[in-house]
Amino acid sequence: MSRRMTMIEAINDALDVTMGRDPAVVIMGEDVGYFGGVFRATAGLQKKYGKTRVFDTPISECGIIGVAVGMGAYGLRPVPEIQFADYIYPGLDQLVSEAARLRYRSAGEFIAPLTVRSPFGGGIFGGQTHSQSPEALFTHVAGLKTVIPSNPHDAKGLLIAAIEDNDPVIFFEPKRIYNGPFTGAYDRPVEPWNKHADSEVPEGYYTVPLGKARVVREGEAVTVLAYGTMVHVAHAVCLDKGVDAEVIDLRTLVPLDIETIRASVRKTGRCMIVHEATRTGGFGAELSALVQEHCFYDLEVPIERVTGFDTPYPHSLEWAYFPGAVRIGEALDRISKD
Amino acid sequence: MAKSARPRAANPRSSAPKPAAVAASVPDVSAALSSPVEDDATFALRSLQQAHANNKRYDASDAELLKFYEQMVLIRRFEEKAGQLYGLGLIGGFCHLYIGQEAVAVGLQSALNEGHDSVITGYRDHGHMLAYGIDPKVIMAELTGRGAGISRGKGGSMHMFSTEHKFYGGHGIVGAQVSLGAGLAFAHKYREDGGVCMAYFGDGAANQGQVYETFNMAALWKLPIVFVVENNGYAMGTAVKRGSAETHFYRRGTAFRIPGMPVNGMDVLEVRQAAEVALEYVRGGNGPVLMELNTYRYRGHSMSDPAKYRSREEVQEMRDKHDPIEGAKQELLKRGVSEDAIKDIDKKIRQQVAQAADFAESSPEPDMAELYTDVLVETY
Ligand SMILES: Cc1ncc(C[n+]2csc(CCOP(=O)(O)OP(=O)(O)O)c2C)c(N)n1
Ligand SMILES: [Mg+2]
Numbered sequence: 233m234s235r236r237m238t239m240i241e242a243i244n245d246a247l248d249v250t251m252g253r254d255p256a257v258v259i260m261g262e263d264v265g266y267f268g269g270v271f272r273a274t275a276g277l278q279k280k281y282g283k284t285r286v287f288d289t290p291i292s293e294c295g296i297i298g299v300a301v302g303m304g305a306y307g308l309r310p311v312p313e314i315q316f317a318d319y320i321y322p323g324l325d326q327l328v329s330e331a332a333r334l335r336y337r338s339a340g341e342f343i344a345p346l347t348v349r350s351p352f353g354g355g356i357f358g359g360q361t362h363s364q365s366p367e368a369l370f371t372h373v374a375g376l377k378t379v380i381p382s383n384p385h386d387a388k389g390l391l392i393a394a395i396e397d398n399d400p401v402i403f404f405e406p407k408r409i410y411n412g413p414f415t416g417a418y419d420r421p422v423e424p425w426n427k428h429a430d431s432e433v434p435e436g437y438y439t440v441p442l443g444k445a446r447v448v449r450e451g452e453a454v455t456v457l458a459y460g461t462m463v464h465v466a467h468a469v470c471l472d473k474g475v476d477a478e479v480i481d482l483r484t485l486v487p488l489d490i491e492t493i494r495a496s497v498r499k500t501g502r503c504m505i506v507h508e509a510t511r512t513g514g515f516g517a518e519l520s521a522l523v524q525e526h527c528f529y530d531l532e533v534p535i536e537r538v539t540g541f542d543t544p545y546p547h548s549l550e551w552a553y554f555p556g557a558v559r560i561g562e563a564l565d566r567i568s569k570d
Numbered sequence: 571m572a573k574s575a576r577p578r579a580a581n582p583r584s585s586a587p588k589p590a591a592v593a594a595s596v597p598d599v600s601a602a603l604s605s606p607v608e609d610d611a612t613f614a615l616r617s618l619q620q621a622h623a624n625n626k627r628y629d630a631s632d633a634e635l636l637k638f639y640e641q642m643v644l645i646r647r648f649e650e651k652a653g654q655l656y657g658l659g660l661i662g663g664f665c666h667l668y669i670g671q672e673a674v675a676v677g678l679q680s681a682l683n684e685g686h687d688s689v690i691t692g693y694r695d696h697g698h699m700l701a702y703g704i705d706p707k708v709i710m711a712e713l714t715g716r717g718a719g720i721s722r723g724k725g726g727s728m729h730m731f732s733t734e735h736k737f738y739g740g741h742g743i744v745g746a747q748v749s750l751g752a753g754l755a756f757a758h759k760y761r762e763d764g765g766v767c768m769a770y771f772g773d774g775a776a777n778q779g780q781v782y783e784t785f786n787m788a789a790l791w792k793l794p795i796v797f798v799v800e801n802n803g804y805a806m807g808t809a810v811k812r813g814s815a816e817t818h819f820y821r822r823g824t825a826f827r828i829p830g831m832p833v834n835g836m837d838v839l840e841v842r843q844a845a846e847v848a849l850e851y852v853r854g855g856n857g858p859v860l861m862e863l864n865t866y867r868y869r870g871h872s873m874s875d876p877a878k879y880r881s882r883e884e885v886q887e888m889r890d891k892h893d894p895i896e897g898a899k900q901e902l903l904k905r906g907v908s909e910d911a912i913k914d915i916d917k918k919i920r921q922q923v924a925q926a927a928d929f930a931e932s933s934p935e936p937d938m939a940e941l942y943t944d945v946l947v948e949t950y
Contacts, residue, residue: 361742
């Protein structure tokens with residue numbers, strides 16, 4: 233049995249399923265309880281599971297994450313929500329110095345099995361404090377896992393897997409595609425999820441394992457590596473331009489499915505990496521290095537990276553900043569040349 | 571006891587404050603020693619509150635009150651217009667209106683020396699800018715993201731600045747501006763320019779840890795700063811009592827020996843008088859004051875707010891019975907200021923706001939090159 237869901241509904245369903253299965257799961261965050269979350273991800277859960285399991289916190293990100301780490305060490309499975317990824321920084325110390333290190337410094341005695349959910353990414357006119365893509369800050373920290381779904385089906389399965397996972401997981405939800413996939417056509421109305429195959433979400437329990445990428449489209453000409461919103465944007469550009477691309481949705485950045493990447497680049501000999509985050513030190517840099525290490529002799533042309541500019545996210549000119557069809561198209565042209 | 575530890579009741583009208591007015595409440599030293607609760611710090615912590623209680627409302631001249639009225643009306647009409655432009659799609663993203671809270675910024679900042687004392691606040695910042703005399707045109711143009719906006723379209727509604735007016739923003743990250751405010755205050759002190767900083771934050775922001783790190787430093791270093799909690803009852807959808815263990819925010823400085831003052835933020839004259847008391851203390855080199863301004867926001871948190879967390883009646887009650895603009899208007903009429911004089915102001919403000927909106931709609935978008943400027947000192 234399955235049913236069509238939006239990404240928000242799928243996330244809500246994942247939380248519901250895990251809460252129903254495991255009494256150790258608790259949800260906390262700003263306006264997640266009574267109000268059901270600013271994006272409605274936790275709607276109805278407080279009513280169903282009560283205020284001890286789904287509760288509002290003050291605006292105290294450092295405290296929220298720190299408390300969640302302690303809860304995790306004592307056997308709970310907290311799922312704190314940080315309302316926007318842009319607000320995660322006050323909690324960074326607790327994530328980096330505590331959550332990520334607890335297992336290591338206690339030689340496996342204590343763990344921090346929290347899953348920090350947080351909407352991220354741009355495309356919503358949020359400006360610099362509601363649009364950031366800070367995933368590379370977290371992939372750089374040993375001891376954290378970083379997961380980014382791109383559709384309702386994966387969002388549910390990955391979130392359940394993340395909550396069950398015994399390590400701290402940063403679960404970034406691309407907010408631009410909460411209610412419909414986004415191909416970069418910002419001047420057209422949002423296409424709803426129910427027209428998209430990946431909105432078919434199985435009922436009840438299932439997982440999408442962490443560390444397993446998905447080949448969204450098979451192709452021979454070029455390998456496109458993307459995650460989150462950019463999977464849809466890059467895929468659409470490839471279709472528009474008639475490029476026989478192999479589009480890979482990474483789904484988790486750490487742990488990374490290097491096997492799938494390697495197999496694809498060996499086949500195509502060309503690799504384009506697309507992310508919304510700023511370029512310098514972005515996750516694309518890591519991907520580029522890995523592809524080079526693993527596939528150097530298979531590469532026919534230099535690896536292409538299409539990313540956000542190395543600037544804060546602007547308030548005006550959002551679509552000039554956003555690495556959309558134009559920049560992806562140009563990179564495809566470059567990489568497709570013999 | 572060091573003189574500086576003994577704040578005096580402020581009396582704005584006389585240059586020499588009357589120590590006698592508070593002498594009655596000064597505990598004698600031996601009592602203070604034997605009873606730790608009643609020590610000098612306790613006195614200091616309550617004295618401003620008492621001074622304010624003794625003399626609640628500022629004795630404004632008609633001209634002053636008219637000015638306050640005008641500034642509050644400007645903020646309200648400006649915000650209403652911003653709401654309309656948002657509805658028309660001319661303003662995108664996040665936009666937080668100050669409607670209902672006008673008396674706070676106007677009352678407090680009228681006691682400051684614009685261009686000399688610094689002001690810093692969060693993202694609900696339009697009112698503080700207007701109260702500091704910043705041109706509504708460039709504020710509105712920033713909301714619409716135009717090149718002529720005060721941050722050249724880079725900041726938007728939440729991120730606006732003016733060095734000329736010593737307005738230091740405009741910050742989207744809840745609570746972050748509070749520490750910055752202490753830094754501004756430190757610099758005022760370091761440069762001996764006599765300025766103070768007024769640092770605003772919300773009841774929700776008051777739960778950020780960095781606020782308390784800042785309180786401690788500000789008190790430790792006796793920084794010239796007025797911390798202002800604008801308690802409007804809600805942090806997004808969270809009512810104060812659901813997010814705060816201590817809901818009397820003015821008490822939250824006690825652990826750092828920062829005197830607190832609860833103030834009715836819906837009465838511009840009471841706000842102004844409280845500012846007098848606080849500023850005299852701070853300007854006297856005694857360190858920070860924490861003011862809690864009890865106020866109310868009429869509109870949603872931002873433009874998309876289903877407002878399920880409060881009743882219509884609650885909002886209506888505030889609008890009907892406690893509106894700061896209506897209150898000031900009634901007071902003006904009672905004093906015999908003519909209805910026409912008030913109408914003239916209303917008319918003038920409407921024109922001013924209409925002009926700001928025209929400007930904001932007709933100015934061009936920023937140049938594409940602006941995408942890469944102001945990131946670092948060099949352009950690259
Ligand atoms: C660090 C951080 N956490 C969360 C948010 C999201 N957020 C924006 S405003 C707000 C509520 C703040 O309420 P309050 O401080 O009472 O100010 P008010 O909006 O009432 O003026 C929240 C949670 C944010 N911008 N920054
Ligand atoms: Mg508030």
